[in-house]
Amino acid sequence: MGKLTGFMEYPREKMRKEPVFSRIKHFKEFIHPRTNDRVRTQAARCMDCGVPFCNNACPVNNLIPDFNNLVYESQWKSAYHSLISTNNFPEFTGRICPAPCEPACTVAIIDKPVAIKHIELSIIENAFKRGWVKPKIVTKRSNIKIAIIGSGPAGMAAADNLNIAGHNVVVFEKHPHFGGLLRYGIPDFKLDKSVIDRRINILKQEGIKFIANCTVDGAYIKEHIFSKFDLVCLCCGAEEQRELDIPGIKNLAGVHYAMEYLVGQNKSLHDKKKNVKPLINAHGKQVVVVGGGDTGADCVGTAIRQGAKSVTQVQLHKKQPLERYVTNPWPNWPKTFNNSSSHEEGCIREFSYLTKSVLGKNKIEALEVQKIIWPDNEIESGQRNYKLSGKTKSIACDLLISALGFRHTLHNGLVKDLDLALDGRGNLLVDNFRSNNSRIFAAGDMVDGANLVVTAIDSGRKMATMVNEHLASI
Ligand SMILES: Cc1cc2nc3c(=O)[nH]c(=O)nc-3n(C[C@H](O)[C@H](O)[C@H](O)COP(=O)(O)OP(=O)(O)OC[C@H]3O[C@@H](n4cnc5c(N)ncnc54)[C@H](O)[C@@H]3O)c2cc1C
Ligand code: SF4
Structure with a gap:
């Protein structure tokens, strides 16, 4: 000890x-x-x-x-x-x-x-x-070929473990660069992209092949992958975003999804030398971020760095207490108040507000919200267990960012083309990481729904173990 x-x-x-x-x-x-x-x-x-x-x-x-x-x-x-x-x-x-x-x-x-x-x-x-992190060179290879679709943390972890097991691994990625949400979602101020490049270089030296700019759909799998590879591992994430569905919002300029906003900023930093400007710039704007999760906090930090005039984050959930509820004891995850580093940087936080409508003719001018009342205790504060109060207010806004999270993996494309079964939440249905197609395994957010980097790594590792067990059994 x-x-x-x-x-x-x-x-x-x-x-x-x-x-x-x-x-x-x-x-x-x-x-x-x-x-x-x-x-x-x-x-x-x-x-x-x-x-x-x-x-x-x-x-x-x-x-x-x-x-x-x-x-x-x-x-x-x-x-x-x-x-x-x-x-x-x-x-x-x-x-x-x-x-x-x-x-x-x-x-x-x-x-x-x-x-x-x-x-x-x-x-x-x-x-x-100190130079201890060296590529682990595989000396003996099997003749098994595995295609991994998606280069996020789940795909990277699976590729690493399957490669170390001696298989021939190729990772296909639709974007020009690898890393999934690590690269395109999470801002540089939380994770510098050189940290991802450093790891991808090691994985390449270990013998894993990475193919960028390759969107894999059902036809591509049937025509190119099934003929050349023994197994396919899908690690495509959960990219279907939740919509902010309130009156007046459709086609209004100045309203964007968090991922449009964050991806634009990340790409502009990546292409700094080419002087590419972010697609959506908060400079001088009154920014309202709807959604209280990590993605919302990342939008807050990004808007502050871009020089927003003001940043307000509106969330449905109530402000949590500083201490744990008695019904939420150690060692469980504490449902207590959390001020992220982005919030420390200067953001107005509006808790317990329901978004009602937007104002503005062609361009957004304000967001109308209504105060809601949550039960005092933790147990009754279930997902939608609130009452509406009569109080409404209007928040001036010329850039609204919807950060309501993700529903599930994309259904159009791969999933529909290959008739892959889904669970009740719209995630890919697997049994020990194996889909209803016996040659296709899956892991990460695609299976779990939007989660964490560490859970995606864990999922990719466990899928690799299951793939190895399956290969050993045939
Ligand atoms: C803004 C934001 C901030 C976050 N912050 C944190 C944080 O601070 N800490 C944390 O732990 N988690 C965070 N997360 C969650 C975390 O990033 C994800 O849970 C994790 O990246 C999921 O890993 P994955 O490999 O399953 O999927 P992803 O990272 O989504 O990777 C999937 C990859 O598959 C590719 N792909 C999809 N379809 C295809 C196709 N048909 N063909 C080819 N390629 C395809 C995608 O382009 C992508 O590269 C954050 C998420 C977001 C959106
Ligand atoms: S990876 Fe595990 S040990 Fe590391 S910070 Fe996350 S939960 Fe803690």
Whole structure:
């Protein structure tokens, strides 16, 4: 374990965050790990409790107490090997995972939890700096060929594990660059795109082939893929967006989906040298973001960096309490108030508001919202369990961004062309990652619905295991 009395001696130390006034002037990452000595002190806070709830709360089941102990003992290389035994890409999760492991840490019962994500990022970035992260060259290959459709974290993790197992893996991606939502959805200030390039280069050196600008539909699978590959793994994400369906909104200029907005900004940063401007620019505008999730927060941070005149985020759900409800005890994920780093940067947050209509003739001028009343307790605050109040208000707006999340994977194209079965929520129906077509497996958001990077990695890894089991059985 770390230091026996570490959690009593040392306070939790978060990663270094650049102050708001300077970070909003650029799109670069602004959160960085502390020095190794300081991170060692953080690892010393681990109690190595008998049952590591952190390990269970982590979707890839990272061996957290083990790597904490190794960091405390300055055995950084062993800590790196422990970390990658469960997580293919800790450089992504160490930056953008919401870290469900931390509220489940036993120290969190009496104090602030061990800074697990901080330690994770330090381990992997140390490993890169010291040259320990090397391509794992496969010496013996099978004659099995596997096509992976989609290069997001699920596809990347599956490709990595299937390649290490010795199969011949090709990843097909419809966009010009790889990484899925890591590249096109998540803003650079949370995840610099060089971090994705660094990993893709390693995967290429390991022997995985990546093919860009290739939208795979049913016809392409039947004509080109089934003839050349033994199996297909679909990792196409959940791209069908939820619509903001309120009177007056159709065809009104100044109304956009979050993904149009974020993808435009990410592409413009990528093509900086070509001086490509973002498709939608919030500069000087009164921006209203509808939707209280992570995607909404990313739109807030982006609008602030683009120089918006004001940014307001409207959400249906109520402002959560600072402390847990009694019905939401440790080690569950806490349903408490969360101010993301984007919110710290200057945004008006409007809680418990239902969007009613938009004002404006050709171009949006305002959003009309109505206050709603939620029950006080956690249990009754189910999805739609609110009452309307009589109070309405109008929020001036010349750029409205709809960030209501995603319904499910796209049905048109691949799914319909191949008659793939869906579950009740519109996600791909699988049995042990295998679809109703015996040559097609699937993983990630396509199967789970919109989720997290770490759950997509986990899903890609587990699908690879199932593919290997299937291959071993034939
Ligand atoms: C704005 C935003 C912010 C987010 N922030 C976070 C965060 O901070 N932390 C976190 O953990 N999660 C976050 N998420 C969620 C996370 O990004 C996703 O859960 C994760 O990327 C899903 O991985 P995936 O591989 O299943 O799918 P995706 O990342 O969606 O990748 C799917 C890939 O398949 C490709 N594809 C689809 N169809 C085809 C086709 N027919 N042919 C070829 N290629 C195809 C797509 O182009 C894409 O590259 C965020 C999501 C969004 C939208
Ligand atoms: S991947 Fe996420 S949940 Fe798992 S240890 Fe890292 S930060 Fe925690």
